[in-house]
Amino acid sequence: MVARVFVIVIALVAGLAPAPAPQQAAPRDNLILITLDGVRAAEMFGGLDPVILRSTLAKDAKLEDSPAYKRFNAATPAERRARVMPFFWSELMAKQGSIAGNTSIGSAVTVTNTHRFSYPGYSEILTGQAHDDLIKSNDRIQNPYPTVLEGLKETLSLPVTSVAAFGSWEVFNEIAEHTPGNLTINAGYEEFATSDPAAREMSRMQFQTPTAWDSARHDAYTFYLAMSHLRNAHPRVLYLAFDETDDWAHGGRYDRVLDALSRTDGYLKELFTWLQSQPEYQRTHILITTDHGRGKTTDDWKSHGAKIEGAQETWIAFISPAMPQRGEWRNHPPLHTNQIAATIASWMGVDWTAGKPGVGKAIK
Numbered sequence: 001m002v003a004r005v006f007v008i009v010i011a012l013v014a015g016l017a018p019a020p021a022p023q024q025a026a027p028r029d030n031l032i033l034i035t036l037d038g039v040r041a042a043e044m045f046g047g048l049d050p051v052i053l054r055s056t057l058a059k060d061a062k063l064e065d066s067p068a069y070k071r072f073n074a075a076t077p078a079e080r081r082a083r084v085m086p087f088f089w090s091e092l093m094a095k096q097g098s099i100a101g102n103t104s105i106g107s108a109v110t111v112t113n114t115h116r117f118s119y120p121g122y123s124e125i126l127t128g129q130a131h132d133d134l135i136k137s138n139d140r141i142q143n144p145y146p147t148v149l150e151g152l153k154e155t156l157s158l159p160v161t162s163v164a165a166f167g168s169w170e171v172f173n174e175i176a177e178h179t180p181g182n183l184t185i186n187a188g189y190e191e192f193a194t195s196d197p198a199a200r201e202m203s204r205m206q207f208q209t210p211t212a213w214d215s216a217r218h219d220a221y222t223f224y225l226a227m228s229h230l231r232n233a234h235p236r237v238l239y240l241a242f243d244e245t246d247d248w249a250h251g252g253r254y255d256r257v258l259d260a261l262s263r264t265d266g267y268l269k270e271l272f273t274w275l276q277s278q279p280e281y282q283r284t285h286i287l288i289t290t291d292h293g294r295g296k297t298t299d300d301w302k303s304h305g306a307k308i309e310g311a312q313e314t315w316i317a318f319i320s321p322a323m324p325q326r327g328e329w330r331n332h333p334p335l336h337t338n339q340i341a342a343t344i345a346s347w348m349g350v351d352w353t354a355g356k357p358g359v360g361k362a363i364k
């Protein structure tokens with residue numbers, strides 16, 4: 001998203017005056033928030049964990065023979081993570097943005113809610129504050145507090161199609177907005193009404209391809225329906241909420257967790273490539289994070305919750321023209337999930353902390 005800046009700098013260095021700009025408005029700011037449910041910092045920063053993969057195999061099976069090991073193993077954590085998410089590391093982090101949460105280099109990110117499961121985590125991301133007393137289940141309860149998505153819509157006077165959330169988990173219908181109908185939301189197994197024939201077909205197919213879980217559809221539908229909305233409605237604010245990493249982990253399928261993360265990397269590549277091809281999206285801010293961590297041992301990596309050590313640890317990736325490109329954050333005061341709402345609002349020129357003393361401050 002900084003390509004235009006580089007072009008101008010190169011022109012100045014070469015002693016060339018930039019061509020006079022045609023009469024047009026300054027490029028608009030756009031925001032894309034992406035969450036990957038329950039992805040541990042261990043996999044984000046280290047890729048395949050051979051000890052955990054080994055623990056999921058039959059006693060007499062050889063680790064070296066497992067397809068996941070053949071596909072994702074490498075000598076170092078940096079090589080292993082790049083096997084799982086090659087685009088994220090070689091393009092987004094190496095050239096565009098930064099990521100915090102690698103505790104091995106003095107970078108910590110944690111949730112401030114004490115529940116350490118999904119609804120409290122997403123609500124903390126979207127409102128900027130934990131409300132442990134009121135938000136304490138994953139039930140389909142309308143969010144008691146307005147979300148930053150709703151705040152952006154109101155402050156920027158955006159139409160309903162311009163602030164959209166696509167989620168694999170059905171509960172995003174309730175988490176993402178305090179006032180029903182405020183935003184465009186498509187989440188869980190839900191028909192997507194559209195004039196785009198390909199998206200209509202995907203909307204139909206989601207019901208023909210059930211997952212093993214009752215309340216979440218495959219992430220592929222979430223992604224491609226969101227891409228259709230992006231191409232056709234040009235939203236200023238888009239929230240993409242993926243789920244599969246968490247559900248495969250609960251099911252003990254570590255190989256499928258890595259598969260899902262790898263597919264997500266492909267989605268990021270497709271999304272970013274498309275954004276770069278669109279003049280309207282040249283100034284797009286992207287934040288990628290997770291709602292909670294998980295346990296650290298071969299016994300509890302599948303789980304998360306108040307009593308699971310490690311489930312409070314998360315990570316945040318920033319790809320924004322408003323932030324320096326700095327690769328991995330090192331040796332800094334801890335960051336918290338309750339700072340995300342103010343951060344993304346500030347990128348859009350909106351102060352989400354005004355009059356809200358409990359909301360975390362924007363990350364610079």
Ligand SMILES: [Zn+2]
Pocket residue numbers: 037038117118119121246291292
């Ligand atoms: Zn979750």
